[in-house]
Amino acid sequence: MAILDWILLGAYFLLLVLIGVQTMRRVKSPDDFAVAGNRIIWPVFFGSLAAAFLGGGASLGVAGAAMRDGYVYMFAFCAFGVQTVLVGYFVAPRLKNYIGAHTLGDIMEAHYGRPARLVTGILSVVLCAGILGAQALAIGTVVNATLDVPTVPAVIIGMGVVVLYSSFGGAWAVIQTDLLQFVFLGVLLPVALLIGLDAVGGPSALLDSVPAEHLSFMGDYSPAQFLTLFAALLLGETLVPPYAQRTFSTPDSRHARKGYALAGFFSFFFFFTSASLGLIALVLYPDIESDQALPTVVMNLMPVGVLGLVVAALMAVVMSTASSYLNSTAVVLTKDIYQPLSPAELPPSRRLTIERATSVVVGAGATIFALSVPSIVDALLYSYTLWAPTVIVPLFGAVLFGVRSAPAALSAITAGAIVTAVWQWGLDAPFGLDGLVPGVVANLLVFVTVAMATSSRYPRRQQPAVRVTEGEFA
């Protein structure tokens, strides 16, 4: 990289820290730290949510898999976009009925009692820590491939900046830096694609140069392989804690629906951009490792000046996701695990201090975790496995249908976790089917059966608005 590129990259990091410092004065309470005081309007919600979910998997992962397998991986990845649009349209607006909610544990407790909050909190932390670790690892991959800096110091420096602005400015900083990162990646990755297309001789030359199966819908995948991947990506990251937290940060259900659903639509276009960059890498650099597809295209094709910004965009992709999960982990640990287990109600100022301190500790822990996980996409899918088969069905049952049966929720969570664990790790995923799928089926069956059996004792809630701080189990 030329000196101009280094200056631009350094300016980008300084800007992130500056936003952290500027937003710090807006953080006066746990409400500000967790949900930015419910002030986030839909375009900002849209950009920050898109930046949060368009992480290493959606950029480096999709580009690498498209180089290896073709567009089939992109089509499977579109399951995530489909899920996002559906959740945005049907579920996200209803989350705003829970006044004062910061976490999914707030909703679970309002319907199913404190044990459900604790279990949800623990599962949330496991998921967030896994994905945070994967993003930290991705920072190392990007920096190592583009700047030739060794992985360990790259991860430490990148995560250091993330921890700095996340703990200063909480959700305000995370959302605002997300938006900046959204602009970086939403402008520079498409620009990289346009420059790459020019380098291969245009769209027709690109299509003529890649193997035919790389362009087909199913590629080399068997139907079972495709459906398993599709189901895993459809269910795996459904309404994970950072997305729920973003939704809580909007002023009302209209903003929640619009921002969430539009981010889902936008993701289809982004996946196409990433996958096409993978195909360009296949044409221009057929001998590289597939997970180096995106960084290699960027490093070799971008002109001076633009290169520094594109490297910043690649960093933005992973850092925005990392900061979102870091903030969520800190909020969930404090609100859903530490507070319910502490003998007295924590005063807001103390909770804010604990959330900030937790951000620092979790960030450091995730950095260590990251350095021991080998692959970005594998790590993401590994973290996905237990989320959907446990929390999602009881959560949707509560939010969409007002179900309040604690036995139904807790038994469904247990059944889903056991079936997933046995299938995935005990039986080693028979038929190539991800444990997530039988886990969700078991979770759904148990939840519906027990909820119906206990419906007279736990009648469904009719009123749409619940003040979670005064929930009936609180």
Add this chain to the structure above:
Amino acid sequence: MIPTLLYYGVPTAVVTVTLWVGFLGWRFYVEEVLRGDRGDTTAGEPDHG
């Protein structure tokens, strides 16, 4: 024709939407963070949509 539309249209659409959202986000940042405007009191109230 279709490949040309797809390969040039999609990145152009992504850039356009991103810049528009970025502009609205910048306006929001100036109002909310730099000026610290807390005039609107609708925060946290559901409209049951």
